[in-house]
Amino acid sequence: MTRRVAIVGVGYSDFRPATPDVAFHEMMFEAAVKAYEDAGVNPRKDIDSFIACSEDYWEGFSIFDEFVPDQLGAVLKPVCTISADGMYGVINAYLQIRTGAFDIVAVEAHSKASDIVNMWHVMAFAFDPIINRPLKMHPYVIAGLEMMKFLKDSGNTEEHCAMVVAKNKKNAMKTPYASYGSIISPEDVLTSETLFHPLKKLDASEFVDGAVVIVLAAEEVARKLTDTPIWIKGVGWCTDTPWLEFRDWSRAVYAEMAAEMAYKMARIHEPAKQIDFAEIDDKFSYKELQHMEALRLCRKGEAGLLVEEGVTERDGDLPVNPSGGFLGVGNPLEAGGLVKILEAVLQLRGEAGKRQVPKAEVAVTQIWRGVPTTSGAVVVLGRE
Amino acid sequence: MIIKRKVAVVGAGLTLFRRRMQETSRELAWEATKMALETAGIELKDVECVVMGSAPDAFDGIHMKGENLADGCGGWRKPYTRVFVGGGTGVFVPIAAWWHVASGHFDICLAVAEEKMSPCHPHPQWAFHTIFDPILSRPLGVNLIWIFALEMHRYMYKYGIKKEDIALVSVKNKANALDHPCAQLAAKITVEDVLNSEVLVWPVQRLDISPITDGAAAIVLASEDVAKKLTDSPVWIEGVGWCLDSRYWTNRDLAYPKYVEYAARMAYKMAGIHNPPKEIDVAEVYDPFDYKELHHMEGLLLARKGEAPKLTKEGVTQRDGDLPINPSGGLLGVGNPIAAAGLMKVCEIFWQLRGEAGKRQVPGDPRTGLAQAWGDLMQIGTVIVMRA
Numbered sequence: 001m002t003r004r005v006a007i008v009g010v011g012y013s014d015f016r017p018a019t020p021d022v023a024f025h026e027m028m029f030e031a032a033v034k035a036y037e038d039a040g041v042n043p044r045k046d047i048d049s050f051i052a053c054s055e056d057y058w059e060g061f062s063i064f065d066e067f068v069p070d071q072l073g074a075v076l077k078p079v080c081t082i083s084a085d086g087m088y089g090v091i092n093a094y095l096q097i098r099t100g101a102f103d104i105v106a107v108e109a110h111s112k113a114s115d116i117v118n119m120w121h122v123m124a125f126a127f128d129p130i131i132n133r134p135l136k137m138h139p140y141v142i143a144g145l146e147m148m149k150f151l152k153d154s155g156n157t158e159e160h161c162a163m164v165v166a167k168n169k170k171n172a173m174k175t176p177y178a179s180y181g182s183i184i185s186p187e188d189v190l191t192s193e194t195l196f197h198p199l200k201k202l203d204a205s206e207f208v209d210g211a212v213v214i215v216l217a218a219e220e221v222a223r224k225l226t227d228t229p230i231w232i233k234g235v236g237w238c239t240d241t242p243w244l245e246f247r248d249w250s251r252a253v254y255a256e257m258a259a260e261m262a263y264k265m266a267r268i269h270e271p272a273k274q275i276d277f278a279e280i281d282d283k284f285s286y287k288e289l290q291h292m293e294a295l296r297l298c299r300k301g302e303a304g305l306l307v308e309e310g311v312t313e314r315d316g317d318l319p320v321n322p323s324g325g326f327l328g329v330g331n332p333l334e335a336g337g338l339v340k341i342l343e344a345v346l347q348l349r350g351e352a353g354k355r356q357v358p359k360a361e362v363a364v365t366q367i368w369r370g371v372p373t374t375s376g377a378v379v380v381l382g383r384e
Numbered sequence: 385m386i387i388k389r390k391v392a393v394v395g396a397g398l399t400l401f402r403r404r405m406q407e408t409s410r411e412l413a414w415e416a417t418k419m420a421l422e423t424a425g426i427e428l429k430d431v432e433c434v435v436m437g438s439a440p441d442a443f444d445g446i447h448m449k450g451e452n453l454a455d456g457c458g459g460w461r462k463p464y465t466r467v468f469v470g471g472g473t474g475v476f477v478p479i480a481a482w483w484h485v486a487s488g489h490f491d492i493c494l495a496v497a498e499e500k501m502s503p504c505h506p507h508p509q510w511a512f513h514t515i516f517d518p519i520l521s522r523p524l525g526v527n528l529i530w531i532f533a534l535e536m537h538r539y540m541y542k543y544g545i546k547k548e549d550i551a552l553v554s555v556k557n558k559a560n561a562l563d564h565p566c567a568q569l570a571a572k573i574t575v576e577d578v579l580n581s582e583v584l585v586w587p588v589q590r591l592d593i594s595p596i597t598d599g600a601a602a603i604v605l606a607s608e609d610v611a612k613k614l615t616d617s618p619v620w621i622e623g624v625g626w627c628l629d630s631r632y633w634t635n636r637d638l639a640y641p642k643y644v645e646y647a648a649r650m651a652y653k654m655a656g657i658h659n660p661p662k663e664i665d666v667a668e669v670y671d672p673f674d675y676k677e678l679h680h681m682e683g684l685l686l687a688r689k690g691e692a693p694k695l696t697k698e699g700v701t702q703r704d705g706d707l708p709i710n711p712s713g714g715l716l717g718v719g720n721p722i723a724a725a726g727l728m729k730v731c732e733i734f735w736q737l738r739g740e741a742g743k744r745q746v747p748g749d750p751r752t753g754l755a756q757a758w759g760d761l762m763q764i765g766t767v768i769v770m771r772a
Contacts, residue, residue: 062440079628098487125447239464
């Protein structure tokens with residue numbers, strides 16, 4: 001029961017808001033080749049299992065799993081699709097290796113959001129078809145409502161949310177794969193167009209295209225492949241409820257429960273002290289605050305204060321989203337979790353260049369599946 | 385390869401298989417889930433994680449269908465994951481549930497598969513149209529029956545198989561289904577009935593093909609210690625295998641499903657099976673079309689290439705034959721709610737190995753069983769080997 005699992009290779013394609021020059025399988029190929037090179041593995045000989053993460057409606061196919069194997073070097077191999085974020089794929093790869101039946105597993109997820117001409121309609125298809133869809137609401141109405149309830153209950157403010165946006169977009173200026181880096185002030189956010197009160201245009205992340213591949217290996221194999229294996233110390237994931245009518249609108253219960261599971265496994269009792277930096281879901285600015293509290297990186301109601309005091313800056317005591325998060329990198333749909341893990345791996349290896357955080361021994365990564373879901377995952381990574 | 389932890393199936397549940405069920409997708413999933421929990425003697429609070437499977441979102445017209453179905457599958461405030469390998473999903477759900485438990489992280493995992501095909505208008509085949517490449521194939525207006533017709537034709541041509549021999553599968557499975565309480569298309573038919581039924585895409589005729597179905601299935605998996613506490617007759621999952629072939633179906637050998645063979649070899653190796661036809665006592669082989677049962681028997685190494693029709697003709701695959709295939713009635717008889725149909729097969733093996741299959745029970749106290757499904761674009765094989 002003690003078979004440890006490490007990340008031994010990461011690779012990503014160019015992340016851009018639009019990629020008319022490449023098809024999804026070309027992006028996947030690029031990410032896969034880089035990840036296999038990074039890990040020093042041959043997919044046809046060495047990799048025992050492949051996991052791709054996708055949702056059919058994002059792809060415009062009925063069974064997207066069909067289109068996965070060739071460009072990953074996975075033809076006639078165990079390949080499957082997890083219909084969820086890439087972080088779920090990493091968790092399942094981890095579980096597969098822990099059984100003892102697999103030594104090396106590769107995980108892929110990508111976004112071709114720019115191909116989706118009717119994004120809001122596609123997202124609205126996730127609403128319950130009988131109870132909610134007839135209301136014909138924009139999916140971000142959910143985010144506006146939740147933001148209002150969260151701010152009211154937690155005592156955080158719209159200004160705190162605006163500071164998160166300014167911080168993340170500034171961080172993204174130094175991230176080579178980030179598309180939405182900029183130097184803006186919190187006032188710019190507060191004065192941007194209101195989407196669904198109190199949610200402003202700049203509170204919401206923009207979509208981006210890109211692919212990420214991550215290679216995981218069992219301990220004995222990982223030590224042979226690399227001098228800097230990044231260990232998976234804890235995993236957790238959770239679905240609260242699909243019902244808009246019954247969910248908790250102020251707390252991210254899914255993130256609380258997923259974090260508890262992952263922390264227990266990683267023996268983390270005081271996350272705020274034991275974790276050096278966090279890459280967490282910020283599809284909307286308030287979500288970063290809500291998730292910081294759910295992950296016990298601060299006390300309830302104090303996330304905004306930490307942001308205000310600069311604690312979550314890249315050079316602060318607890319850097320949050322040093323990559324720039326989704327607000328800075330862009331929201332790559334199901335590849336979101338892999339972007340979080342990619343950044344954490346680069347930081348933990350000390351390969352993050354100009355955006356390297358000062359202390360990087362233990363990181364927490366977290367993802368939420370976006371509106372209207374209450375599902376998410378947490379992975380704790382470390383150098384030891 | 386050392387699997388550290390044994391995993392058992394300790395409960396199973398199944399809904400009626402029908403077209404246009406009144407229940408919503410969530411309600412169907414819950415009905416099967418509830419039955420599985422009750423037969424395992426546990427409650428929802430005992431379940432530590434949930435794995436669910438359902439085929440294309442386009443059937444229900446719900447984006448991220450897995451999220452919408454979560455509470456119907458018992459996935460409320462729990463680790464919950466949807467896996468998806470097209471038609472192979474039904475047998476893949478218990479495979480994914482297996483690695484949840486075998487990893488050592490969970491003791492009780494619920495595996496649920498649900499499908500509601502009938503809301504898809506004008507016909508689910510239109511959802512299948514969008515499984516094809518949008519540039520190369522979709523402009524042809526293709527659907528699934530077209531390519532199965534190509535495959536069936538190739539299989540018949542290569543081994544000189546007659547339609548009469550293939551029709552025997554449909555006759556057998558629909559007759560077997562007469563004993564299945566959930567069955568949608570159980571019937572006493574003859575080879576002539578099959579040959580005289582409406583031609584859909586030659587050589588595929590109406591009675592060669594499984595129906596459109598709504599339904600759900602569920603099983604409960606447990607680790608060794610917990611399983612032994614819950615039941616005196618756990619059914620062990622001894623081998624799992626899956627394999628996906630290239631997206632370019634036009635480059636494949638249509639006469640032989642190599643990907644099924646690879647998946648089977650993976651499962652046999654794990655289960656320590658060296659002579660499948662001798663060591664497998666009962667098999668539930670994926671049969672959405674009658675020729676597919678034969679095709680898959682060969683891929684699973686239960687028959688030599690081109691010889692499955694002969695075994696069928698000799699009665700070897702009948703419920704009282706030497707190698708009973710699809711004693712449940714299969715997809716042709718019980719129905720084909722895509723993901724749920726695959727898990728129905730796993731449920732059947734569970735009941736057969738426990739001696740609980742009632743009128744469908746194969747004689748001779750079967751000890752080792754196999755369930756298999758197939759999916760994506762004639763591309764993936766999923767195999768599970770179970771022992772009493």
